[in-house]
Amino acid sequence: MIRLLMAEDHTLVREGLKQLFAEAGGLTVAGEATDGGQVLELLWRGHFDLLLLDVSMPGLSGEELINCIRTRYPSLPILVLSMHNEPQIVRRTLKAGASGYLTKDCDPDTLLAAIHRLADGGHFIAPELAERVVFDMSAGLSPILHERLTGREQQVLELLVKGHSLKDIASRLVISHKTVSTHKTRLMKKMNMANNAELIRYCVTEGLVG
Known part of the structure; x- marks a missing residue:
């Protein structure tokens, strides 16, 4: 059973994901956080196999939160589930220490596959995002x-x-x-x-x- 810590400040999104995980089996939401402070508190208090993270929450969030988590829990897989699909944001998030990146419009099977891949020690980026990041980097243009x-x-x-x-x-x-x-x-x-x-x-x- 994969124990997830879900960090998401929108109730409807959390409830939808919990229903998806319950139906899929093999996953359990062992903790829920709605801001960065709660994420750090729950990580300190409990054991989790993976952090499912929205990078746009109130308070400490994004790269700052990922850097903080990486410093304290270097082996914890972090799967970002975000509304942002810009290549530069994906690159910065992965550089900060995220193990995977998906957008919130991904299909349920892709999300489940990513969770299992990260739980097994791998990495996962949505194919369409990976392509955009690669071509964005290979363009050789100066950063805007x-x-x-x-x-x-x-x-x-x-x-x-x-x-x-x-x-x-x-x-x-x-x-x-x-x-x-x-x-x-x-x-x-x-x-x-x-x-x-x-x-x-x-x-x-x-x-x-x-």
Whole structure:
């Protein structure tokens, strides 16, 4: 029996996955977390064979959370199940220490196959994602500006260009105002932007916002 820790902040997604695993057999959801803090607490308290992780949760999340888990639990397989399919995000997530990556629109059989592959010590990337990552890397192009950002910095960028204040961003991401300000300073420096207007123009040009 594979003991899963499922980290997902959307109740409907968790319930759907639990039903899938119950019907498949051989899997049990031994723990559920809705933010990064709960993930670390449950890992400290219990034993799990695999972490099924959404990288866009409140608080500590994404690459920062994966790095933290890898430092403390280097042998734990981490399967990312995300809404993001951008090659640069997949690459950064795998580089941080994830053992596999799937998008939430994958079919149930692919998810089950990935879980079993990781539980057996392997790795798994959705074929269509692997192809995009390979061809994206082989293009030989210089990294575009937003690829320099961490996952958290990208979250802050997205909310900034949508018009949210630093205080609102802090509340949404469950981090301090000072931390948001630090992320903004770093992302502005990495992207060589002087103000919010330049950020918005860039994001519109790159198709990052509607």
